[in-house]
Each structure stands twice: as C-alpha cells, then as structure tokens.
Amino acid sequence: MASAPAVIKIWLLTIAALVGLPALCALFPIINLRTSAHLVWFPAPQIGAALLIVYLFRWRASQQQTRETIPVSIQWVLATVVGTAALSTIGIVLTGWAEINEGKVALRGDQLDAGARFRNSYSVLIVFSDGLAEEAAIRGILQVRLRAYAGDVGSQCMAGLLLIAVHVFDKSMLYEWAFVVITAVLCGMLASKFHSTAIPAFVHGTSNAVVAMVVMAGRAP
Numbered sequence: 100m101a102s103a104p105a106v107i108k109i110w111l112l113t114i115a116a117l118v119g120l121p122a123l124c125a126l127f128p129i130i131n132l133r134t135s136a137h138l139v140w141f142p143a144p145q146i147g148a149a150l151l152i153v154y155l156f157r158w159r160a161s162q163q164q165t166r167e168t169i170p171v172s173i174q175w176v177l178a179t180v181v182g183t184a185a186l187s188t189i190g191i192v193l194t195g196w197a198e199i200n201e202g203k204v205a206l207r208g209d210q211l212d213a214g215a216r217f218r219n220s221y222s223v224l225i226v227f228s229d230g231l232a233e234e235a236a237i238r239g240i241l242q243v244r245l246r247a248y249a250g251d252v253g254s255q256c257m258a259g260l261l262l263i264a265v266h267v268f269d270k271s272m273l274y275e276w277a278f279v280v281i282t283a284v285l286c287g288m289l290a291s292k293f294h295s296t297a298i299p300a301f302v303h304g305t306s307n308a309v310v311a312m313v314v315m316a317g318r319a320p
Contacts, residue, residue, distance in 0.1 A: 105248075106245070106248055109240065109241060109244045109245060110241070112240050113236055113237065113240045113241040113261065116156075116232075116235070116236035116240055117232075117233065117236045117237070117261075117265060120152050120232035120233075120235060120236055121228070121229050121232045121233065123148060123152075123232075124145050124148050124149050124152075124225075124228035124229070124231075124232055125225065125228075127141040127144045127145040127148070128141040128145065128217075128220075128221050128224070128225065131217075132211065132213055132217070136213045136214065136217055137214065139216055139217050139220055141220070141221075141224075142220055142224055145224050145228055146224065146227075146228070148228070149227065149228040149231040149232060149304070150231070152231060152232055152235045153231050153234075153235050153296065153297055153300045153301075154297075155235075156235035156236070156238075156239030156240070156296050157235075157239065157295065157296040157297045157300075174293075175293065175295070175298065178289060178292075178293060178298055179298050179301050179302060182285060182289055182298070182299075182302035182306075183301065183302045183305045183306050183309070185285070186281070186282060186285060186302055186303070186306035187305075187306040187309040187310060187313075189278065189281055190278050190306055190307075190309070190310040191309075191310055191313050193274040193275075193277050193278050194274055194278075194310065194314070195274070196317075199313060199314055199317035200317045201317075202317065202318045204314045204317070206218075206222035206311055206314055206315065207221065207222050207225050207226065208220075208221035208222035208225070209222070219315055222311050222315065223308050223311045223312055223315075224308070226304075226307035226308060226310075226311050227304045227305065227307055227308040228304065229304070229307070230300065230303035230304030230305070230306070230307045230308075231300045231301070231303070231304040233262060233265065233303065234286055234290075234296065234299045234300035234303050234304070235296055235300055237258045237261055237262055238258065238286070238287075238290040238296045238299055238300070239296040241254070241257065241258050241261060242254045242255060242257075242258035242287065242290055242291070243290075243296070245257055245258070251291050254291075255287035255288065255290075255291055256287075258283075258287055258290075259280075259283035259284060259287045260283075262279070262282070262283040262286075263276075263279055263280060263283055266279050282303055282306070285299075285302070286299035286302060286303050287299070289302060
C-alpha cells in the first residue's frame, strides 16, 4: 500500500510530464516556423523525440511491474494494429463522414501562417506526438505506479479521468469528448492487459494521425 506522500509525488510527476513532454515535442515545429517555414524539417526531430519519450517511459514502467512483462511479439503487434484500426474507425465515424467530405472539420494546423505542406505536416504530427507523450506520462508514471495503491481497475479509472481532464480546454464538440473518453478506456485496458506503455501510446498517437489524414483527404478536390 502506497503512502500519501508517495501518491502525491506520483500525481505531481505525472502532471509535470503531461505539461513538459508535449511542449518538448511542439518546440520543433515552432522553431521551424520561426526560422525557415519554407523548408519543412521539423517532422524528423519531432517524431524522434516522441519515440524516445515512449521508449524511456516504457522502460521506467517495466521496472515497476509486479508481474512479468510480455515481450514484443506477434500478440503485441496484433494488439497495436487492431487497437489502432478500431480507434481510428471510431474517430472517423464520430467526426462524421459528411462533415469530413464537406471540409467542415478543423485541423490544428489550419491557423498557421505557413504553406500547405507545413500546415498539413503539423496537423498530423502534433496529434501523433501528443498522443504518444500523453500516454507515456499517464501510463508510464501514473497508472503503473498507482496499481500498488488502487489496483488495476482503480489505476485505470484515475489515469482515464486524468486523460479526460487534460482535454477540458481544447475540446468543445460532443464527438470530440466521446472520442477522448473511448481513447481513455481503450488505452487504459491495453496498458493493464499487456503491461506496456508503448502499446497504448502507439494506438493513441497513430489513431489521432489517421483521423487527421482522413480529414485532409476529405478536403482534396
């Protein structure tokens, strides 16, 4: 049973990571935009930083497990692929195919004062890296450590509620909230089932990117 100071420390570390890790990934497009927006170089370091974050927190999470972790295997790959496909499909359905085809869905790069290539790259990669960073913090710090205090179900619930709370100020549409809730539940279950930070991170980040790419494809003439 974890002590109160230990639990408070876990929460503080998680919140700090939730603020710092996405901000770190977002630095690269900001620097690119302010220095040489005509040359789109930020994708490589941004993806590299996001993958490094997942790797580091996957390792940290594995050190805290009380049961033997499942190695990278066919089962690991299948869980990632099926989870990504399911969550991407849900995201597209919730967004609405008609709205996508009519170009009514906004992307995060739309407001940037840059060329189409930069805006499109940003729209896809910012949601990809955010998904990876959020899961790395929430699963790799919070959920895995709170298992000793609240058990599997309790730690999943608290981690899921935190993921939902993170999006209080950047989600306004009902379908967006539905997608966040489903993501929180699915990724929490995957983290608990496979004792992995990487699986929910890739499911969350990749499904975000897939939905963004489908929205962009729907805008094409």
